[in-house]
Amino acid sequence: xxxxxxxxxxxxxxxxxxxxxxxxxxxxxxxxxxxxxxxxxxxxxxxxxxxxxxxxxxxxxxxxxxxxxxxxxxxxxxxxxxxxxxxxxxxxxxxxxxxxxxxxxxxxxxxxxxxxxxxxxxxxxxxxxxxxxxxxxxxxxxxxxxxxxxxxxxxxxxxxxxxxxxxxxxxxxxxxxxxxxxxxxxxxxxxxxxxxxxxxxxxxxxxxxxxxxxxxxxxxxxxxxxxxxxxxxxxxxxxxxxxxxxxxxxxxxxxxxxxxxxxxxxxxxx
Amino acid sequence: xxxxxxxxxxxxxxxxxxxxxxxxxxxxxxxxxxxxxxxxxxxxxxxxxxxxxxxxxxxxxxxxxxxxxxxxxxxxxxxxxxxxxxxxxxxxxxxxxxxxxxxxxxxxxxxxxxxxxxxxxxxxxxxxxxxxxxxxxxxxxxxxxxxxxxxxxxxxxxxxxxxxxxxxxxxxxxxxxxxxxxxxxxxxxxxxxxxxxxxxxxxxxxxxxxxxxxxxxxxxxxxxxxxxxxxxxxxxxxxxxxxxxxxxxxxxxxxxxxxxxxxxxxxxxxxx
Numbered sequence: 133x134x135x136x137x138x139x140x141x142x143x144x145x146x147x148x149x150x151x152x153x154x155x156x157x158x159x160x161x162x163x164x165x166x167x168x169x170x171x172x173x174x175x176x177x178x179x180x181x182x183x184x185x186x187x188x189x190x191x192x193x194x195x196x197x198x199x200x201x202x203x204x205x206x207x208x209x210x211x212x213x214x215x216x217x218x219x220x221x222x223x224x225x226x227x228x229x230x231x232x233x234x235x236x237x238x239x240x241x242x243x244x245x246x247x248x249x250x251x252x253x254x255x256x257x258x259x260x261x262x263x264x265x266x267x268x269x270x271x272x273x274x275x276x277x278x279x280x281x282x283x284x285x286x287x288x289x290x291x292x293x294x295x296x297x298x299x300x301x302x303x304x305x306x307x308x309x310x311x312x313x314x315x316x317x318x319x320x321x322x323x324x325x326x327x328x329x330x331x332x333x334x335x336x337x338x339x340x341x342x343x344x345x346x347x348x349x350x351x352x353x354x355x356x357x358x359x360x361x362x363x364x365x366x367x368x369x370x371x372x373x374x375x376x377x378x379x380x381x382x383x384x385x386x387x388x389x390x391x392x393x394x395x396x397x398x399x400x401x402x
Numbered sequence: 403x404x405x406x407x408x409x410x411x412x413x414x415x416x417x418x419x420x421x422x423x424x425x426x427x428x429x430x431x432x433x434x435x436x437x438x439x440x441x442x443x444x445x446x447x448x449x450x451x452x453x454x455x456x457x458x459x460x461x462x463x464x465x466x467x468x469x470x471x472x473x474x475x476x477x478x479x480x481x482x483x484x485x486x487x488x489x490x491x492x493x494x495x496x497x498x499x500x501x502x503x504x505x506x507x508x509x510x511x512x513x514x515x516x517x518x519x520x521x522x523x524x525x526x527x528x529x530x531x532x533x534x535x536x537x538x539x540x541x542x543x544x545x546x547x548x549x550x551x552x553x554x555x556x557x558x559x560x561x562x563x564x565x566x567x568x569x570x571x572x573x574x575x576x577x578x579x580x581x582x583x584x585x586x587x588x589x590x591x592x593x594x595x596x597x598x599x600x601x602x603x604x605x606x607x608x609x610x611x612x613x614x615x616x617x618x619x620x621x622x623x624x625x626x627x628x629x630x631x632x633x634x635x636x637x638x639x640x641x642x643x644x645x646x647x648x649x650x651x652x653x654x655x656x657x658x659x660x661x662x663x664x665x666x667x668x669x670x671x672x673x674x
Contacts, residue, residue, distance in 0.1 A: 147600070171487040177550045185545040192544065214447070221440040224433075259659050263535065263623045264652065267640065272460045274452035277444045351533045354627065358447065361536075368539050376540070380532060387531035 192373045199381050200374035204363070208379060211360035215349040216386075218280045218359055222349075223342045225281075226288025231334075233289060234296030241300060241326065250293065257290025262348045266357040277358030284345045284352075291344070295337050296330065303329045332401045339394030346390060350383050463645060470650035478635060478654065484549050485631035485658070488624065489617035492556025497610055500561050504568035511572055511598065522565070530562030534620045538629040549630035556617050556624070563616075564609050571605035572598065608670050615666035622655045 151157045201208065236242045236250035262283055269279040303326060311325030353361020360379060367376040404419035418426065452459075505511045507522035538555035545551055575598060583597035625633020632651060639647040 147596070167490075171491055174483065175487060175491070175549050175553065178546060178548070181546040182550070185543075189544040192540065214443070217440040217443045220436060221444055224437050224440075259656055261619055261623055261655075261659075263626065264655070267626075268463075271463060272456050274449055276447050276449065278448040278453065281444050347531060347533060351535045354535060354539075358444075364536065365539065368543050371543065380536070384528055384531045388527055391527075 188371075188373075192377070195373035195377040196381070198374055199378035200372070201378045204367070204372075204375050207363045207366075208360070208375070208382070211353065211363040211379075212382060212386075214277050215346065215353075215359040215361075218277050218284060218349045218352070219342060219346045222281045222284030222288060223338070223345050226285040226341070226345075227292060227338050229285065230289045230292035230296065234293040234300065235322065235326075237293055237297035238300035240303075240305070241322075250297075254290050254294045254297075257286055258294065260286075262287050263351065263355060266352050267355050270356045275356040275358075280349060280352040280357035280359055283357060284348060287348070288341050288345065292334075292337060292341055296334055299330045299333050300326060332398075335401045336394070336398040339390075339397055343387065343390045343394060347383075347387060467645040467649035469646065470653060471644075471646035472650065474647050474650055475654075478632065478651070481625070481630075481632040481635050482654065482658075484552075485618070485621045485633075488549060488552040488556055488621040488629075488631050489614060489662075492553045492621070493560060493610060493614045493617050495553065495557035496560030496564055496613065497606075499557070500564035500568060501606075503561060503565040504572060505594075507565060507569040508572035510575070510577070511594075522569075526562040526565050526569075528562070529558055529560075530566065532559070534559035534624065535627055538624050539627050542628050547628035547630070552621060552624045552629035552631055555629055556621055559620070560613050560617060564613055567609045567612075568602065568606060571602045571609075575601040604673050607673050611666045611669045611673075615662045618662040619659055622658060 149157060151160065233250045233253055236246045237254055239247055242250065265286055266279060266283040269282050273279045273282070307329060308321065308325035311321050316324065349359045349361075350364070351361050353359040353363070354365055356362070360383070364376060364379050367373075367379065404416050404422070405413045406416045408414055503522050503525055506513070506518050507526060509515065509519070512519045512522070534555050537558050538551060541551040541555050545554070579601065580593060580597040583593050588596065621631050621633075623633045623636075625631045625635065626637045628634070628637075632654065636648065636651045636655075639645075639651060
């Protein structure tokens with residue numbers, strides 16, 4: 133301690149760096165700079181095109197002040213309804229499937245073979261993005277909300293099972309043990325020993341996933357998997373910015389409402 | 403404690419009392435009704451003939467897609483480099499913009515809780531709730547297709563996410579450290595630099611890497627709407643039904659996702 137103090141005394145204090153090892157700090161800095169220059173120089177920007185586009189950008193921002201809900205009202209309504217329907221159905225099915233998979237992916241309650249299978253399902257589902265799954269499912273099942281519904285259900289499984297499994301692995305063992313000691317069957321053990329401990333978080337995560345599913349359902353239409361995305365894409369293609377602005381405003385409002393709702397529900401269950 | 407009287411007069415514990423039981427039952431009923439309605443809607447919009455045909459189609463696509471056309475990778479190096487750039491540069495722009503927004507949105511650093519904080523929160527919600535593909539669609543209409551549109555789309559989408567995590571970190575800082583710096587007579591900016599920034603730096607680095615990981619995923623598909631990167635090749639291969647190329651691209655995307663997740667997990671592990 134005194135050596136350390138002697139070394140420091142008489143010197144000006146300097147802020148400790150985020151990365152302690154000097155060579156690593158320099159290597160990261162230089163490497164990053166080299167990459168940055170290479171990256172920026174490889175990006176081609178057509179500035180005259182960007183400059184031309186600024187008018188359209190301004191028109192789009194202005195369109196937010198005068199959104200047009202009326203002229204495509206039926207398209208917007210049908211698209212939104214389809215998005216919401218897909219969200220609800222996919223969330224219900226996805227949550228229902230992810231509970232058994234989540235139980236299976238928790239190492240402390242599942243035997244090893246079940247654990248490995250469930251973790252594999254989770255890994256597959258998490259590695260594939262929604263939009264790519266949607267492309268494949270549209271190719272297989274044809275256009276329409278069924279492909280979107282299956283995509284969102286599949287994505288929900290990866291997200292929810294993983295987090296549920298982590299929550300189960302972190303639970304208090306003694307409570308579950310107490311239920312087991314009273315002679316409970318396996319199902320009773322899960323129902324009375326495990327479920328009450330993870331339920332608040334499961335409900336919170338499910339609400340969060342509903343929120344994500346709605347946001348994702350807005351883009352699935354781009355590849356033909358149903359929902360508001362197709363209408364939005366058409367509005368952009370026709371440069372109908374006021375309609376596009378109206379759709380975006382509706383999406384933002386619904387997302388905000390869902391977040392508010394999930395906040396209330398989470399506050400109630402915790 | 404809710405109890406139930408058995409027929410022989412003994413009492414037995416039950417989980418819920420009568421009101422709770424009924425409200426539970428009503429909620430299940432409403433929930434089931436909503437789900438059935440939703441399923442009906444989806445089912446009506448589906449051509450079931452195609453669905454019954456699905457296993458055959460899936461099998462057909464799989465046999466066409468296997469094996470991947472490995473030689474096609476020569477044409478993929480440039481798009482892979484573009485994809486990496488879209489994610490990295492987009493994340494950097496997003497962080498540069500997210501830091502001021504986060505400071506304006508955090509309760510303890512905002513200059514005005516009444517006027518500026520709601521605006522900052524609105525920016526966070528608006529950028530977060532719209533997917534990067536939609537931003538890309540919009541930016542392509544404005545500044546034309548290409549990598550630049552992808553970078554900006556990723557940047558805008560990430561502002562909300564980064565700013566939200568950052569402002570939560572700022573609100574959770576240890577106030578006594580800030581107070582100690584203030585007590586030495588430091589100016590507002592010095593308090594910021596020596597009292598607040600060192601406390602949020604680890605969470606800032608963690609957020610940056612986390613978002614970079616997500617952005618790698620998102621930038622692989624931005625090309626589907628024309629915003630550059632490997633998605634462009636994916637979309638043209640899909641349009642020409644070149645399934646062996648599609649399977650190769652999907653394989654590359656899968657590897658990219660796994661590598662970026664591994665890198666981000668390592669870096670975050672080193673920071674925290």
